[in-house]
Amino acid sequence: xxxxxxxxxxxxxxxxxxxxxxxxxxxxxxxxxxxxxxxxxxxxxxxxxxxxxxxxxxxxxxxxxxxxxxxxxxxxxxxxxxxxxxxxxxxxxxxxxxxxxxxxxxxxxxxx
Amino acid sequence: xxxxxxxxxxxxxxxxxxxxxxxxxxxxxxxxxxxxxxxxxxxxxxxxxxxxxxxxxxxxxxxxxxxxxxxxxxxxxxxxxxxxxxxxxxxxxxxxxxxxxxxxxxxxxxxx
Numbered sequence: 001x002x003x004x005x006x007x008x009x010x011x012x013x014x015x016x017x018x019x020x021x022x023x024x025x026x027x028x029x030x031x032x033x034x035x036x037x038x039x040x041x042x043x044x045x046x047x048x049x050x051x052x053x054x055x056x057x058x059x060x061x062x063x064x065x066x067x068x069x070x071x072x073x074x075x076x077x078x079x080x081x082x083x084x085x086x087x088x089x090x091x092x093x094x095x096x097x098x099x100x101x102x103x104x105x106x107x108x109x110x111x112x
Numbered sequence: 113x114x115x116x117x118x119x120x121x122x123x124x125x126x127x128x129x130x131x132x133x134x135x136x137x138x139x140x141x142x143x144x145x146x147x148x149x150x151x152x153x154x155x156x157x158x159x160x161x162x163x164x165x166x167x168x169x170x171x172x173x174x175x176x177x178x179x180x181x182x183x184x185x186x187x188x189x190x191x192x193x194x195x196x197x198x199x200x201x202x203x204x205x206x207x208x209x210x211x212x213x214x215x216x217x218x219x220x221x222x223x224x
Binding site for chain 2: 006035040042043045100104105
């Protein structure tokens with residue numbers, strides 16, 4: 001069974017600080033996605049990384065896929081209160097069913 | 113576009129009752145999924161479908177059933193509700209290209 005472990009599970013920081021969320025597995029994934037979820041809503045896709053070693057930037061968010069395609073990280077620079085939410089990583093295996101395996105999520109609280 | 117629409121938003125069931133969670137999408141996506149989300153557990157796949165007439169079990173299918181008679185609709189049926197089925201249920205859809213999921217806004221179900 002493929003598993004994704006996210007760390008930390010909870011993060012409470014002040015506005016302006018930097019942070020990194022990690023997503024680790026012993027399994028290889030064909031691609032990895034990051035989602036952000038706000039209370040009462042479904043997750044919303046932030047990014048998809050496909051190639052080992054790939055780095056993608058989305059404004060203040062930087063996503064990296066590990067060289068071996070087993071792990072990923074999300075780095076936020078100068079966090080803002082609007083970044084508050086639940087961040088989920090999700091890996092796709094080699095099957096053609098589109099199924100995603102989700103990590104347990106990281107709850108981020110950014111205080112003003 | 114409406115995207116993925118789930119109804120109802122909230123529901124309270126008594127133990128042993130049955131209900132159907134509705135999910136419809138207007139993006140002509142072949143792939144559809146049902147996940148449940150419990151605190152600190154991420155999203156667990158219940159059932160999925162790769163096209164009309166084709167469904168398969170996910171990680172936690174016991175106590176649930178699905179059907180996919182059209183591309184648009186993917187209802188989830190709960191028979192003989194149990195307290196362990198108290199959760200937030202999300203329906204999602206995706207194209208077969210490996211793109212990200214589009215999620216509905218969820219159904220919060222409580223079984224008492």
